[in-house]
Amino acid sequence: MYDIVTIGSATKDVFLKTEDFELQKHADSPTGEEICLPLGSKIEIKEIVNTTGGGGTNSAVTFARQGLKTACIGVIGEDLNGKEIVEELKKENVEPIFQIHNDDQTAYSVILTLPNAERTILSYKGESQHFDVNKIHFDQLQTNWLFLDSLGGHYDLLEKSVNWAIENKIKLATNPGGKELAHGLEKLKPILKNFDIVIMNQEEAAGLSGISYQNEKEIFKFMDEAIEGIFVMTKGHNGVTVSDGKNLYSAGVPDSPIVERTGAGDAFSSGFVAQIAQRTTTNRQPSTEDIIKAIQFATANASSVVTKIGAKEGILKKDDWGPWPLVKVEIKNLS
Secondary structure: EEEEEEEOOOOOEEEOOOOEEEEEEEEOOOOOOOEEEOOOOOOOOOEEEEEEEOOHHHHHHHHHHOOOOOOEEEEEOOOOOHHHHHHHHHHEEEEEEEEEEEEOOOOOEEEEEOOOOEEEEEEOOOHHHOOOOHHHOOHHEEEEEEEEEOOOOOHHHHHHHHHHHHHOOOEEOOOHHHHHHHHOHHHHHHHHHHOOEEEEEEEHHHHHHOOOOOOHHHHHHHHHHOOOEEEEEEEEHEEEEEEEEEEEEEEEOOOOOOOOOHHHHHHHHHHHHHHHHHOOOOOOOOHHHHHHHHHHHHHHHHHHHHHOOOOOOOOOOOOOOOOOOOEEEEEOOOO
């Protein structure tokens, strides 16, 4: 019997750090800036870090380090990178339940890291997009919670996972990937309403709801009607806002050093779910105090992750909430 099972991506991550990446303003760039490399040149790399990532494995490590009995379901290739992911999860006391394909390679990311902690990710999805729902033996799983991360856009897997959880009275949480959200509101709405916790960033929530990014009040009104459980909207350096349908909870971020941001979102979402899973039972809904503590730990976990290179190195262990003061959570009654 597991406390929680994650389904999501698993990748091999390689971080390249140098001071020779040049930033240039560019009006057509989604972020307004681009990394520029001179064609035909050789760029010296000052530091290289090999690790593993992917929302499914990153979240699983948070759950395991918090003392939850955890399994991770994903897809890897029949290669050395896939074996490395499996071995790392075993060391973290996570049971890896992986589909292994031999027609592609394990997902692989190269992260170009700048001195200002910003980065650009070169992502090869590989086997992570080849989920086969028929190879997941749900009838052999017993768990209190199911956490769904990026599923490579496989709607059949999303639908079957949710239906199985409902039939077996299993709590549901998700931090959906872009390919899941691309299915659109009409297709996702009947599924999302069954989740106990739904986590998105502000851009994702605006895109799904069709409401302007700046109109936070209307986004939450919309999401409270669409989702019966807790809705969490992360806002980067502006913190987070959470709704349980009765109260609106808001918090900023602590003043902690930032080395590299990869994995911060996974650390926050899994940290939030881990606290709710530990503090509640299947028969008790989260209280105001539960949600406050979940926000505080999630923020602490994300703040710790960004102080290290890689998505897993800074994940907090049980009873360790980091060296920074816990964020203050403001509560506003929705009525």
